[in-house]
Amino acid sequence: MTLEQKAADMAGIEIRDLHLSFGDTKVLTGINLSIRPGEFFAFLGPSGSGKSTLLRAIAGFGPQPKGEILIGGREVATLPPWKRDVGMVFQSYALWPHMSVRENVAFGLQERKVPAKEIRSRVDEALALVGLSHLADRMPNQLSGGQQQRIALARTVVIQPKVLLLDEPLSNLDASLRVQMRRELLALQRKLGLTTIFVTHDQEEANTTADRMAVLDGGVIQQIGSPQELYDRPVNLFVARFLGTANILEGQVEIGSDGALFRTATGDVLHLPAEGTAGPSNIVLRPQNIRIEQVSAPDTLQGEILHREFLGSQVRYLVRAAGTEIVVDQSHRAGEVWLDPGTGVHLAANTRDAVLIPRGA
Amino acid sequence: MTKGPHPASFADRLPAFLFPRLSPIAMVGLFIALILFGFLIFPVLQVITVAFQDPASGALTLNNFGDFFGSALFRQSFFNSFYVSAISVVVATVIALPLAYITTRFNFSGSILIQSLGFIPLIMPPFVGAVAMQLIFGRNGTINLLLREHFGFTLPFMEGLNGVILVQSIHYFPFILINLSASLRNIDRSMEEAAQNLGAHGLRLFRRIVFPLATPGYIAGAALVFIKVFDDLGTPLLLNVNNMLAPQAFLRITSVGLNDPMGYVISVILVAFSILSLWASFLVMRGKDYATVQKGGGGLAKRDLALREKILAYGVVIFILLIVLSPHIGLLLLSFGTIWSFAPLPDAYTFDNYIRMWEGSQQYVMNTLLYAGLAATLDVILGTAIAYIVLRTGIAGRKWLDYMATAALAVPGVVLGIGYLRTFQDVDVPFVGKPLASWWVIIAIALMIRRLPYALRACMAALQQVSLALEEAAESLGASKFRTIRRVVVPLMTGGILAGFVTSFATAAVELSATIMLVSAERDSPLAYGIYLFMQTPSGRGAGAALGVLAVVIVALGTVLSQIIIERDKKLRTAGRD
Numbered sequence: 041m042t043l044e045q046k047a048a049d050m051a052g053i054e055i056r057d058l059h060l061s062f063g064d065t066k067v068l069t070g071i072n073l074s075i076r077p078g079e080f081f082a083f084l085g086p087s088g089s090g091k092s093t094l095l096r097a098i099a100g101f102g103p104q105p106k107g108e109i110l111i112g113g114r115e116v117a118t119l120p121p122w123k124r125d126v127g128m129v130f131q132s133y134a135l136w137p138h139m140s141v142r143e144n145v146a147f148g149l150q151e152r153k154v155p156a157k158e159i160r161s162r163v164d165e166a167l168a169l170v171g172l173s174h175l176a177d178r179m180p181n182q183l184s185g186g187q188q189q190r191i192a193l194a195r196t197v198v199i200q201p202k203v204l205l206l207d208e209p210l211s212n213l214d215a216s217l218r219v220q221m222r223r224e225l226l227a228l229q230r231k232l233g234l235t236t237i238f239v240t241h242d243q244e245e246a247n248t249t250a251d252r253m254a255v256l257d258g259g260v261i262q263q264i265g266s267p268q269e270l271y272d273r274p275v276n277l278f279v280a281r282f283l284g285t286a287n288i289l290e291g292q293v294e295i296g297s298d299g300a301l302f303r304t305a306t307g308d309v310l311h312l313p314a315e316g317t318a319g320p321s322n323i324v325l326r327p328q329n330i331r332i333e334q335v336s337a338p339d340t341l342q343g344e345i346l347h348r349e350f351l352g353s354q355v356r357y358l359v360r361a362a363g364t365e366i367v368v369d370q371s372h373r374a375g376e377v378w379l380d381p382g383t384g385v386h387l388a389a390n391t392r393d394a395v396l397i398p399r400g401a
Numbered sequence: 402m403t404k405g406p407h408p409a410s411f412a413d414r415l416p417a418f419l420f421p422r423l424s425p426i427a428m429v430g431l432f433i434a435l436i437l438f439g440f441l442i443f444p445v446l447q448v449i450t451v452a453f454q455d456p457a458s459g460a461l462t463l464n465n466f467g468d469f470f471g472s473a474l475f476r477q478s479f480f481n482s483f484y485v486s487a488i489s490v491v492v493a494t495v496i497a498l499p500l501a502y503i504t505t506r507f508n509f510s511g512s513i514l515i516q517s518l519g520f521i522p523l524i525m526p527p528f529v530g531a532v533a534m535q536l537i538f539g540r541n542g543t544i545n546l547l548l549r550e551h552f553g554f555t556l557p558f559m560e561g562l563n564g565v566i567l568v569q570s571i572h573y574f575p576f577i578l579i580n581l582s583a584s585l586r587n588i589d590r591s592m593e594e595a596a597q598n599l600g601a602h603g604l605r606l607f608r609r610i611v612f613p614l615a616t617p618g619y620i621a622g623a624a625l626v627f628i629k630v631f632d633d634l635g636t637p638l639l640l641n642v643n644n645m646l647a648p649q650a651f652l653r654i655t656s657v658g659l660n661d662p663m664g665y666v667i668s669v670i671l672v673a674f675s676i677l678s679l680w681a682s683f684l685v686m687r688g689k690d691y692a693t694v695q696k697g698g699g700g701l702a703k704r705d706l707a708l709r710e711k712i713l714a715y716g717v718v719i720f721i722l723l724i725v726l727s728p729h730i731g732l733l734l735l736s737f738g739t740i741w742s743f744a745p746l747p748d749a750y751t752f753d754n755y756i757r758m759w760e761g762s763q764q765y766v767m768n769t770l771l772y773a774g775l776a777a778t779l780d781v782i783l784g785t786a787i788a789y790i791v792l793r794t795g796i797a798g799r800k801w802l803d804y805m806a807t808a809a810l811a812v813p814g815v816v817l818g819i820g821y822l823r824t825f826q827d828v829d830v831p832f833v834g835k836p837l838a839s840w841w842v843i844i845a846i847a848l849m850i851r852r853l854p855y856a857l858r859a860c861m862a863a864l865q866q867v868s869l870a871l872e873e874a875a876e877s878l879g880a881s882k883f884r885t886i887r888r889v890v891v892p893l894m895t896g897g898i899l900a901g902f903v904t905s906f907a908t909a910a911v912e913l914s915a916t917i918m919l920v921s922a923e924r925d926s927p928l929a930y931g932i933y934l935f936m937q938t939p940s941g942r943g944a945g946a947a948l949g950v951l952a953v954v955i956v957a958l959g960t961v962l963s964q965i966i967i968e969r970d971k972k973l974r975t976a977g978r979d
Contacts, residue, residue, distance in 0.1 A: 101597075120597070120602060121597040122600045127599075128594070128595070130595055136592060136595075136596075136614070138616070147601070151599055152600055196599075199599060
């Protein structure tokens, strides 16, 4: 027996047209999602976006949803939680305080009527996997937060679930432990080859761990893709704003004699490198893709520095330009002279890295 | 302000090692300590000492305990007390568990019924219900008459120890219900979901996860039931079950005499068992703070019931509530009945019992108002003072005031009664011309000591609500300690103090076990003793029941009143904060 899964055992998750309501309140609408076997997938969204509700629906908790949930090809949406064979790690860890660490980890195996001898060896294996074999006889309240987290993980993976669900697993840890734990989680997931869903509201956590992720807002999936795809090519303003800092200018795309250009509402013009579709649009400019110039040039926006923050590796300026406030990050070098608020500047945007989002998206 | 140093007063010139300088508050503390010592610790120690003394020579000996266990009657009584207490815990659990489970696990409209009616037993002293129970469940009671008529058999609900068990478990099960429900409500939903996620459900889930997490509450309730039943005197006495420990102690002291060591030996055993079961429940609960509810997270998931389940749930709840309320129903019927004997229901209904009761028991009612009022007043005064000293001062040994006052919980009423008789029989009260042990004031003092732990908790809770900054503000504006307490602290504690007063008053009004030992003349009898006297004769039962109804009404009004005070106080507090 080993906890590592063979590729053949890996199960994908398929969610088709899932709807869910709490009474009259719609919480999830039209969820379609396909998670590949062995994938580390993240649900990312602000609180109230429905990401935890979706995870709990996969585990079988909460109100009965409409739609299909398939795990490894098996329809589970109508099954009770104890028949779904999914492992869930709770935000609060939910270790039972009246049972020792060993009893906690053994619980799922006992419920599956595994012979006592095998339980012992599998519990030992699971505890060794999370590096806490020496704590087997402790009670949960004698463990630190990080240790509890690992035991909760061991308790879940020991039953060799088809998929592993993690509900904000790092939110109860302090900042330094969080970074370490997320690396351990990823290493463990890779080692076990378990299809994993990770719920978080922290984009950094999702970016650093997930193969792919779904960004949720208002109970609707906004976009699915790799962290890089989502950052570089957001399909709508919500995703653009939620992942990283985004400067968004309203205007429209026009096709001129010298190619496509973006005309802002204030009349400033930025030439676009590629063909665009003419019409009302927004342009997303990341702070690091804007340069501050002292002299006017074509394709620059004239503005005035309002505020300055020193962030260590970068200096962040807030500039009033094109009828709005634009965040600009300049990388910092030793001894550099900073610009003071009130200084007039010109902003040169690198439109090759900019994203056009049609108005309304 | 006076100028310059005070001239050394006479008191200041006394040698400090003989007359330690005490702050006024420490003096108050010392005075309270003396009261507690004199009326609680010393009498109990006296009882314990006598139990270990040779009655003739006064030498230290274990012979009395040898005699106790050498007697078949006492061995039997000991076993019976233990048996009755243990089985009462079991029966109380059987009553409380379904009620707690249904209210905390399901969306059940009958929950309100359980929450209100389930606690009614506590507002009736168990011995009052005992006679009514006899008429409903007894050999010739309603149920058995009907059974015999229709099915040709009877059930011995009330025969001997069964009767005590039935009355006690019906009376005390709310202790388990309250504690168990609170524990169940404190379990976080994720505890249950984690188990479901790993494959557990249904009864197995309840047995392995939910119930174990609720054990601290259950144990606390069960221990309380065990002690209360073990120590209770009134119920076995009224049911004429004398082969138990508390009635034996009472009978030995009242019929054999104050010098018979057996009453003392039994007292020691009662106290030892009280302490033992408190200690055992403490051991079981140590390190088990299972309250797992997360911030924002809810308790256990509540499920809707299907129609069939709903009918079943209502059936169970109504059946249990009918049994639980049968003493009240029986008492009401008895108080309005003309003759109720060998019949399922009284022959006819009348107000005569109430008229007779009123004519015959005005003295009892007046005495009760006097004793309970005095006891409750002293309780809140002592409670406030102790709470203040424990929570707000650094006086050495202040915790001991709390410990001493709370220790009264472990002292059964019978034991306190015996202790007072023994200790104060030779203490003559000046100008009254009789010993303190038979002066009516001693009854009020006994009630005060017995209710002090509850009043103290209420006062402590009230004081904890008063921010220290309010007090400091008064002091910085020039108010002295005592003036601060009088003008700022006590007014802010009023709600809690009043609630403590009302509960102390209401429960003291129906206390029997200590008073029955201390009543020396019928003229001095309180209401509870009056009921006991009425119930001794079949013809007095109707009037006794009427007096019982009056007692229930007093306690019920007291409970409602204290709830209203607490609620209003809470509202006042939150309003001030907005």
